[in-house]
Amino acid sequence: MTTSPAAPQKREDPIRPTDDGARALAKTLLRSARSGSLATLGRDGHPSASLVSLATDSDGTPLILVSALSSHTGNLEADPRCSLLLAPGGKGDPLAHARITLKLQARKVAREGEEGARVRRRFLARQPKAALYADFGDFSFFALSVAGASLNGGFGRAYDLTAGDLLSDAAAASAVAAMEEGAVEHMNADHADAIRAYATGLLKAEDGEWELTGLDPDGADLARGDRVLRLPFPAPVTDAAGLRRMLVELAAQARASG
Template sequence: MTTPPMQTPPPADRRTDPIRPTDDQARALGKQLLRGARFGSLATLGPDGHPSASLVSLATDIDGTPLILVSALSSHTGNLKADPRCSLLLAPGGKGDPLAHARITLKLRARQIERASEAGARIRRRFLARQPKAALYADFGDFCFFALDLEAASLNGGFGRAYELTPSDLLSDTVAASALAGMEEGAVAHMNEDHADAVRHYATALLGAVDGAWRLTGLDPDGADLARGDQALRLPFPAPVATPGELRSILVELAAAARKTG
């Protein structure tokens, strides 16, 4: 009887790559997590080189760059000034096993914002629209805004759904964001003051939210941010917009769609 040759076992460290190819579904989920977050866990590097995590309130700039408002008395503020490298975990969670829900870790580099600059005024406005209670302390002398410039991201869409994303996968087109930046404040005010019913229908008919005094807090090339008290919603556009005219058109189209659905 011939003894069959022994099979050489594979090396113990040979594993299947768990990272999936990035597709449009992954990009959409990553953008939803980024734009929809009101808080996150910020990890900074302390003087001893050890990571330190803190809970921070969040908003996004018009291109999707995360924004934070921090006190000089907080250790993470000193850490960011000494070493701008940081990361941010966005994990909204849900019912059941928290590991079954989508989350994203952003690799970032912090940049302090000059309050008196044009960008400083826009960032303050967008942050307070998203976090209105922060108006109680936003202008205190020891508070400052940071933009967290995105360098890379790791997305986990649930068990077996891991992706590595680039800034271009998550952020809005810079040319389009610049084109909308000058008119966004006026467009948000106009929608809230003159088209409150349309905003409410965005929330209830298109996003399935409970009825109430919903308002727009921000507009950008990829969607609209809505809020009602402490609740926040993200309404993604069917396709990115690049001009003020395209933004107006998509808002009208979505209002019509919401009326038909509702």
């Protein structure tokens, strides 16, 4: 008697439906990163990976500062397609920790004008030591426009994300960017206690002289020396008034929790 071969089992799709938790994790990985592995296409067509320092624009677009002497700069000028791996890691198996790979298109940012000034300010707020060489003639800022992303939140937690899942609303980002510099200076000068409460009360970080380094529609960036923290807002803000209310409400929550 002959038997029929068993029917092949249907392979389960490893990609989960994108939900708010995945979006929040992806935004945190992007907004918190200080460095990443940038993959470019060499002139021979072979992929090449380099370590780059990183910041984000007001809407979350990744920003890099690179030298004309670096091979990846020439690669980006010849072919702007690239990808960026952000993998902060942690204790134990590195594959058990969340990481994200971004599909990107590089664009050189002109030094002159409003965009150039904003990009320089936000990059140096995240990477203050880069002030030593940021204005050298052979260094340039690039904005890396997001085309999509692959998020791995740990074993069995894979997601495909769009640019809309990662980036802040453009109008909200523009509104917050217009008042960010003054708001950051004001908070650091007059509300250091609130910033300290954000770090210790809400983010459970060690006590110390924390500073506010950046604001955007989805959260605030804090730093103490080389240590950086991301304070995500419970809901996006869309204008200056909403940002002020959010900072006041979070300060009250932070002090209550401390």
